[in-house]
Amino acid sequence: MAKRMPLVDVVLVGFGWTAAIIAQELTEAGVQVLALERGEFRDTVPDFATTTIQDELRYAVRKQIFESPARETLTFRNSPDQTALPMRHLGSFLPAAGVGGAGVHWNGQCWRFLPTDFELHTQVVQRYGKGFIPADMNLQDWGVSYDELEPHYDRFEYLCGVSGVAGNIGGAKQAGGNPFEGARRRGYPLPPLKRSASTLLFDKAARAAGFDPFPCPAANASKPYRNPLGVQMGECTYCGYCEWFGCGNYSKASPQTTILPVLLKKDNFSFRTHCDVTRVNTDGSGKRATGVTYVDAQGNEVEQPAGMVVLCAFAQHNVHLLLLSKIGMPYEPGTGQGVVGRNYAYQITSSVDVFQKELLNPFMGAGALGQAIDNFNGENFDHGPLGFIGGGYIALWNTGGRPILQHYLPESAPKWGAGWKKAMHENYLTACSIATHGSVMSYRNNYLDLDPTYRDVYGNPLLRLTFDYAPNEHHMSDYLTDQATKIAQAIPGATHHVKKREGHYSIVPYQTTHNTGGAAMGTDPRTSVVNRYLQSWDVPNLFVMGSSVFPQNAGYNPTGTVGALTYWSAAAMKRYLKNPGPLVTM
Amino acid sequence: MSMLRTSSPSDPSRRAFLRTATIFLPAATLLVACDNTRSPQAAAPVFLRPHEADFIDAAVRRLIPADALGPGAYEAGVARFIDLQLAGAYGRAERWYMQGPWPTGTDSQGFQLKYTPAQIYREAIAGTDAYCDQHYGSPFARLTAAQQDEVLHALENGDIKLASLPSKTFFTLLWQNTQEGFLADPAYAGNRDFIGWKLIGFPGPRYNYMTEIEQYGRPYTQPFVSLIGRDPSARLRGET
Numbered sequence: 001m002a003k004r005m006p007l008v009d010v011v012l013v014g015f016g017w018t019a020a021i022i023a024q025e026l027t028e029a030g031v032q033v034l035a036l037e038r039g040e041f042r043d044t045v046p047d048f049a050t051t052t053i054q055d056e057l058r059y060a061v062r063k064q065i066f067e068s069p070a071r072e073t074l075t076f077r078n079s080p081d082q083t084a085l086p087m088r089h090l091g092s093f094l095p096a097a098g099v100g101g102a103g104v105h106w107n108g109q110c111w112r113f114l115p116t117d118f119e120l121h122t123q124v125v126q127r128y129g130k131g132f133i134p135a136d137m138n139l140q141d142w143g144v145s146y147d148e149l150e151p152h153y154d155r156f157e158y159l160c161g162v163s164g165v166a167g168n169i170g171g172a173k174q175a176g177g178n179p180f181e182g183a184r185r186r187g188y189p190l191p192p193l194k195r196s197a198s199t200l201l202f203d204k205a206a207r208a209a210g211f212d213p214f215p216c217p218a219a220n221a222s223k224p225y226r227n228p229l230g231v232q233m234g235e236c237t238y239c240g241y242c243e244w245f246g247c248g249n250y251s252k253a254s255p256q257t258t259i260l261p262v263l264l265k266k267d268n269f270s271f272r273t274h275c276d277v278t279r280v281n282t283d284g285s286g287k288r289a290t291g292v293t294y295v296d297a298q299g300n301e302v303e304q305p306a307g308m309v310v311l312c313a314f315a316q317h318n319v320h321l322l323l324l325s326k327i328g329m330p331y332e333p334g335t336g337q338g339v340v341g342r343n344y345a346y347q348i349t350s351s352v353d354v355f356q357k358e359l360l361n362p363f364m365g366a367g368a369l370g371q372a373i374d375n376f377n378g379e380n381f382d383h384g385p386l387g388f389i390g391g392g393y394i395a396l397w398n399t400g401g402r403p404i405l406q407h408y409l410p411e412s413a414p415k416w417g418a419g420w421k422k423a424m425h426e427n428y429l430t431a432c433s434i435a436t437h438g439s440v441m442s443y444r445n446n447y448l449d450l451d452p453t454y455r456d457v458y459g460n461p462l463l464r465l466t467f468d469y470a471p472n473e474h475h476m477s478d479y480l481t482d483q484a485t486k487i488a489q490a491i492p493g494a495t496h497h498v499k500k501r502e503g504h505y506s507i508v509p510y511q512t513t514h515n516t517g518g519a520a521m522g523t524d525p526r527t528s529v530v531n532r533y534l535q536s537w538d539v540p541n542l543f544v545m546g547s548s549v550f551p552q553n554a555g556y557n558p559t560g561t562v563g564a565l566t567y568w569s570a571a572a573m574k575r576y577l578k579n580p581g582p583l584v585t586m
Numbered sequence: 587m588s589m590l591r592t593s594s595p596s597d598p599s600r601r602a603f604l605r606t607a608t609i610f611l612p613a614a615t616l617l618v619a620c621d622n623t624r625s626p627q628a629a630a631p632v633f634l635r636p637h638e639a640d641f642i643d644a645a646v647r648r649l650i651p652a653d654a655l656g657p658g659a660y661e662a663g664v665a666r667f668i669d670l671q672l673a674g675a676y677g678r679a680e681r682w683y684m685q686g687p688w689p690t691g692t693d694s695q696g697f698q699l700k701y702t703p704a705q706i707y708r709e710a711i712a713g714t715d716a717y718c719d720q721h722y723g724s725p726f727a728r729l730t731a732a733q734q735d736e737v738l739h740a741l742e743n744g745d746i747k748l749a750s751l752p753s754k755t756f757f758t759l760l761w762q763n764t765q766e767g768f769l770a771d772p773a774y775a776g777n778r779d780f781i782g783w784k785l786i787g788f789p790g791p792r793y794n795y796m797t798e799i800e801q802y803g804r805p806y807t808q809p810f811v812s813l814i815g816r817d818p819s820a821r822l823r824g825e826t
Contacts, residue, residue, distance in 0.1 A: 054791030055813060057770035062676060069683040078694055085691040085698055088683045197802045237794040359803050363788055364795035403769035403788045415742075416649045416761055417735070421785065425655055428786035454685065506694035 002293060002301040008034040009577075011292055011306035013277045013321065016101020017559065018545035018566045019312035020255035020263060021156075024229070025570035027269045031577060035271040035312075036294055036304065039067075039098030043256050048104070048246025050239070056402040060244040063090050065105050067097040067314075074316060074463040075451040076507045080333055084464045086454050092506065093346075093513040094244065095314040099273065102314065102513060103254045103559075107243040107367030107399055108219035110162050110253070111556035112153050112564070115146035115182040116379035120552065123379050124389055133389065134472055138343055138442040140551035143523040143532035146182045149564045152571075154185055156563030157217075160253030161225035161233050163190040163368075164217035178214045180374040193222045193236060198360045198432040199371040202396035205490035211373040211483075216395060217560070218368030219253035229262045240400025242367025252367060275302070278458055280309050280325040282539060289327075289542045295458060308541045308577070311519075315548040316344075319448045319518030320463040328519075328529050328538050331447050333466075339529045341448035343517040344465065345553040347392075348438040348473045350481040350501045353408040355431050356494035362401030362432065370397040376483055377555045378439070388475040392438030392555030394484045401428070408433050411497045434488055436480035437512075439555040440473050448518045468505050477501050514558050516550035521565075523584075531584040533572035534565065540582045543569060629666060633673035633704060640727035641711045642668055648734045649764045657781045659768050667767030667776030668707075668760075677704035699751055703759060710756035713748035714741065772818035779819060780810040 010026055012019040015037035023033045042048070059065045067090075075084035096102040116123045119141045124132055133139050166187040167177025174187075192215035195203075199215075206213040220236045227233065236251040250257050263269055274297035281290045281303070291305035311318040322328055322340045331342035372395035374380060383389060400406055408431035413423035451464035469477075481500050488496040522528025525537040534549055536542040545566055547558045554561075572583055631639040642665045650659035659665075671677060679702035691698045701709065715725040718737060722729055726737060740746045742761075744754035767776030769783070771791070777783060783790060790811040798806055812818040 050791075050793050052813065054793065055771055055773075057766060057774055061766060061770075063681070068681040070681050073683045076695055078692065082692070083689065085689065085695045086683045086685070088697050089679075089681065091696060194796075194799050196799055200802070235796070237796050238799045239791070239793045239795070241791070359805065361795075361798070361806055363792075364799040364806075401788060403783065403786060404766055407786070416738075416764075418651050418653050418655075421650055421653070421655055421658070424786050428788065453687065504692075504694045506696070508694070508696040 002303040004303045004305070007291075007305040007307070008032050009306070010034070010308045010310060011036060011304055012310045012312045013292060014038070014101060014311070014313035014317070015099045015255075015271055016096065016312060016314075017103040017255055018562065019310070020103075020259040021563065021566045022310055022312065022545065022570050022573070023269055024259050024263050025567070026573060026577075027263065027266050029574050029577070030268065032268045034304070034306070036275040036277055036292065037099050037271060037273045038276040039096070039273065041273050042098045042100055042104060042246065043260075044246065044248060044250060048248045050248035053245050053248045054239060054241045056404050060402060060405055063094065065096070065244065065246065066090055066094045071457050072317075073456075074465050075454050076465045076467070078466070078468040078504045080445055080466055084451055084466070086462065087507050091508045092511050093515055094510070095317070095513065099271070100255045104246045104256065105244050106559060107397075108252045109368045109370070109397075109557040110157065110160060110217050110219040110560045112182060112184075113146070113554045113556055113561050114180065114378040114380070117554040118142040118144060118146050118149070120389075127379070128384055134470070136444040137389070137470070137472065138444065138527070138552070139389065140343070140442070140520065140522055140527060142551055143521055143528070144565075144568065149561075149568055150182070150185065152564040152567035153560060155567050156560060158189050159227050159229070159258050159563070160219040161190050161221045161227055162188050162217050162219050162253075163193050163222035164188040165192050165215055167214060176214060178372075178374050179212050180377065180380045188217065190222045190225055193218050193220060193366055193369045194238070195371070196238075196360070196364060196369060196398040197358065198362065198396055198398045199369060201356075201358065201360070201432065201491060202371045202434065202487065205487045206371070206373050208490040209486045211375050211487070213371050213373050216368055216370035216372045216397070218366065220366045220368050221251045227258055229259065231258055231261050233257055236366050238364050238366050238369070240363050240365040240402065243399055276458070277321065278324065278460060280311070280321060280327060280542060282325070282327065287539060289539050308543070308573070310543045310545060312545045315515045315546050316448060316463055316465070316518060318544050318546060318548040322519060322529070322544070323448075323450050323463070324460055327536065327542065330449060333445050333447055336444060339520070339525070339527065341518050342527070343442035343520040343551050344446050344448050344467060344515070345440045345442050345517045345550065346467065346505070347440050347512050347514045347553055347555075348469055348477045348501050349511050350436045350477050350484070351499045352434045352481065352484045352488045353431060353497040353499065354434060354488050354491055354494050355408070355410050355427055355496065356491055357430060360430055360432055362398065362406065362429070365398040365400040367399050369399070370395045376480055386475070386479060388472045388479070390439035390441055390472070390476045390555065392436055392476070392480050394434060394436050394480060394487065396432060396434050398432070403428070407431070410495065434484045436477065436484050437555055437557070438473065438477045438480055440553045441470070442517060442552040443470055469501070474501070514547065514553065516547040516553040516558065519544045519548040520551040521549040522551055525586065531582070533583045534569040535572065535576065535583050540576070541580065543573060545569065631669045633677060634669045637715065637725065637727075638707065638711045639665065639669065641715065641725070644727040644734060645738065645760060646764050646767075648731060648738055649761060650768055656785055659764055661778070662768050662776055662781035663778035664764055664767035664776045667770070667774055668763050670775055671763060671766075672704045672707055678702055699755065701751060706751060706756055706759055709751065710748055710753065714746060714753070714756075717746050772812040772822075773814045775822055780812070783810055
């Protein structure tokens with residue numbers, strides 16, 4: 001018999017970026033909020049102190065800052081005719097566990113999506129015709145527009161102290177920024193980060209190749225910054241340990257460095273760690289959430305009643321919970337019916353490694369210190385003659401020069417032995433890499449459901465991921481890689497190694513932690529799990545946050561858009577709490 | 587921080603002998619005995635059995651050899667690093683999902699063996715030594731450098747039949763752990779005297795480059811540093 005806790009107004013599943021924002025917004029409105037976190041409490045001191053955090057082996061290689069597959073993982077296969085097998089250790093993507101979530105270990109690459117990204121189906125049909133869309137592609141509009149999200153992007157950027165150069169203020173193009181971005185109401189809160197040698201190298205070469213480079217938007221503070229909540233951030237020191245590490249310097253935006261100092265003091269907010277939520281409970285009608293059930297660190301099953309439930313876990317974990325809780329119709333690829341697990345997407349990356357003579361000192365860097373071009377992202381270019389949908393940015397990120405995982409060697413270098421040693425000696429300080437970061441559309445056979453065989457530590461079925469890259473994505477990525485190669489060719493005296501993304505998607509090498517979909521937002525309950533306010537179509541007092549709601553993935557890092565959508569949804573939740581019921585009626 | 591260090595058992599009798607012995611040594615000898623240049627393998631292996639330690643010593647000497655560019659993996663203490671890693675949480679695969687069933691998957695599905703890293707080393711070293719005995723008449727550690735390279739290439743290409751795992755899997759792990767031991771912070775007992783970092787020019791966790799990042803083209807000249815200071819060997823010295 002589960003232990004039963006006192007009722008709260010709102011319970012949040014997870015305590016990362018989206019939970020911190022929702023908690024801050026709703027507690028300001030006088031609502032009582034409880035966050036349940038499966039991992040431990042973490043804060044800048046002692047967990048990310050500079051005396052211990054710059055440890056590549058412990059964090060980036062042994063992955064001690066991420067979720068442990070021994071406790072929670074998923075099974076994976078490329079296609080529905082294969083048997084899915086467990087992801088036994090982490091590789092392709094790195095979900096977090098613990099307070100702050102992936103907001104602790106991200107790089108701070110904080111983008112807005114393009115206005116056209118939110119209405120991609122409409123755009124593609126208008127521009128190229130319906131026949132342009134592959135038959136098995138589930139291309140959808142989001143149900144929310146860039147203009148509607150713009151104030152919320154602005155709030156997230158000012159919360160985080162994003163450093164950058166605006167490219168479009170109120171429709172007026174700004175020199176030095178991204179000429180393709182949607183109009184913003186004002187510039188970034190902070191000027192761009194200092195430029196490193198390699199980002200200047202890229203800038204020059206991209207201009208020579210005829211493109212429009214700009215400094216990437218960075219949630220790494222270029223100057224001391226006090227955010228609108230009154231939380232103080234410190235100036236980045238370019239130590240080179242952002243992604244896969246916590247920041248010891250209060251410079252990288254995270255829930256800990258932007259919201260928690262204010263939130264944790266509030267009487268109407270509380271949180272519990274080591275609480276693994278296993279079910280969202282519903283009443284007899286199945287139309288109302290009554291709270292959640294979790295397992296605590298003692299192994300007790302505990303029921304937490306709540307007036308409203310918000311899923312704030314990592315993308316696929318939200319979908320896993322919906323499936324375990326039997327909320328919404330599970331997606332069935334054979335018939336195309338059902339929605340939960342539908343429209344899982346990811347991103348497709350490639351790179352061109354560059355070998356040249358100029359000293360770059362790659363270890364001086366920051367997670368979002370980069371120079372990019374957006375000429376080939378979204379609908380910024382004509383896809384008609386190219387025959388594919390989507391795009392991505394091309395960037396040189398100077399995130400750091402951590403020796404085990406961040407070194408580049410020419411293709412001709414021996415894999416080990418004296419030749420490897422010589423290549424390491426000759427290239428570490430001067431090599432760099434140009435990355436492409438491409439969108440992935442949603443497809444009929446790329447989806448999430450429950451695995452029939454493998455179980456987690458509680459005996460629940462693992463989530464099963466069925467995913468592969470489609471020809472559309474390979475064409476797009478190869479095209480981006482060709483453009484990146486043109487930039488590499490414009491670097492004087494350089495040789496390069498082109499690393500296209502070939503063949504099937506593999507769960508093994510790290511690519512990106514930008515998993516999306518499975519609980520898509522939209523305007524039609526037959527093709528989406530939540531409405532445009534991220535409210536469940538089936539259970540109106542249940543909301544789903546994070547990139548799990550993306551109907552397909554864009555060619556940018558998702559956190560900026562996740563932040564904007566969270567603020568957008570929080571505003572809707574406040575309306576819901578005053579007048580409960582569906583925010584969209586069909 | 588000290589998970590790996592504290593997990594190492596010490597041998598009280600050996601410790602006591604060394605302490606006693608130093609009393610009778612002349613001062614000059616004492617200095618040498620405490621110098622950083624002592625053998626990186628002075629401490630007794632923790633996980634590795636003697637023939638396994640011989641294998642690893644020999645293998646890392648070939649994977650990153652000492653040459654005109656400087657010392658290699660053996661001199662950097664990589665064998666000690668691997669031994670301590672295998673003895674700890676990593677060797678036991680504490681964070682890995684290790685529930686069956688265990689069918690063979692596709693390459694894109696990744697690692698699907700029911701062996702921990704420690705078990706892989708144990709099984710693969712025995713199997714590789716058996717192969718070397720059969721083909722060369724000696725275990726791996728006693729082969730010539732050229733023969734050892736042949737065997738390593740054969741492991742890498744999956745050409746050596748081990749009882750229950752692909753030799754390629756073992757080679758990939760061994761090479762990955764060798765690079766780790768050569769390039770990780772010296773706090774983990776490898777990268778001794780910053781041998782790995784000196785080879786490539788990585789100064790260590792220096793924390794603040796606010797000025798230097800804009801000094802384009804200028805070499806960074808501050809001393810090498812570890813998470814445990816500029817002389818990490820000092821802290822690692824006492825263990826036997």
